[in-house]
Amino acid sequence: MSHQSQKSCMASARRISGLLRENGLRATKGRAEVLALFFETGKPLAQRQIMEMLRLKLDRASVYRILNAFTAAGVIHMAYVDGRHRVYELPDRCSGRSCHPHFSCRSCGMTACLEDFKVHSQGTLGKGFVAERQKVLIEGLCPDCTEGKK
Amino acid sequence: MSHQSQKSCMASARRISGLLRENGLRATKGRAEVLALFFETGKPLAQRQIMEMLRLKLDRASVYRILNAFTAAGVIHMAYVDGRHRVYELPDRCSGRSCHPHFSCRSCGMTACLEDFKVHSQGTLGKGFVAERQKVLIEGLCPDCTEGKK
DNA sequence: CAATATATGCGATAGAGTTGCAATAAGCAG
DNA sequence: CTGCTTATTGCAACTCTATCGCATATATTG
CATH class of the missing domain: 3.30.1490.190 (Ferric-uptake regulator, C-terminal dimerisarion domain)
Incomplete structure (x- = not known):
């Protein structure tokens, strides 16, 4: 599912970068990948799960900062807190x-x-x-x- | 409010001890005091607030263990998570x-x-x-x- | 009151999330 | 495409909530 077609991956990558910029966020590789995960899975995600799913290497701290930036910009929101984990999702x-x-x-x-x-x-x-x-x-x-x- | 009357304090203390035992919990001073705080305040409480309100000295770890024991016994339940704090209350x-x-x-x-x-x-x-x-x-x-x- | 099972205190530890700072990369003008 | 500016990243140290192991203290039972 992750490599079905280069074309569609690239296309959605462009769409995602655009979405980031529209919300005043720089479209870095890390941010694009994290946001892509939300779109691809369509499920609520916590930092931990994101770390495990990342194809690209990204520091723990960066993922936390990305989630905070996304939340501040309204690109995602915190859905609920599961135990000790903050779970985020697209506000679709x-x-x-x-x-x-x-x-x-x-x-x-x-x-x-x-x-x-x-x-x-x-x-x-x-x-x-x-x-x-x-x-x-x-x-x-x-x-x-x-x-x-x- | 905490020392209005020795009598009523003692009376409720007995009631609280009974409630603990009914739920299969030993009626220790610490547990009685923590449970009393829930009854006295009538509000959702987190470990932090409980620590600050305690008249009796009680270790951090003990308060956590008490809250877990109460939750397992159904004497209280976790109402919601506030930031990083688990907030408990009586299931009244x-x-x-x-x-x-x-x-x-x-x-x-x-x-x-x-x-x-x-x-x-x-x-x-x-x-x-x-x-x-x-x-x-x-x-x-x-x-x-x-x-x-x- | 003594025996026993359970709670507590204390110190160490785990895990989520944050922060400071130097290195890096995105965005933009030319 | 190149260099400049500024935001972002990686790394490591740190904060804070919560847990755990173990020795000691205490509630319950007979």
């Missing part, structure tokens, strides 16, 4: 006020985006409060782990 | 499947429980998935910080 399917919910398995730690799961909120926050984003995390057991428990 | 107002939402101010970091805020979820997780808990975090600005931004 998220409106300004609410993000799609995430699922996290308490047994194996597997996580997933719940795109067909809708969350409606009702009620008032109180005077002066302004809600900007709504993060929902469903904890439970994934199919593999429910089978194991049977 | 939480049913088995859903927890009351929390608010977190992105400017000052202040957090609060949203008791009058209800969240309804709709949809399917997918075959084999079992939802056990639903954590909702609303991010935004608190009254103090909205005033500042005006």
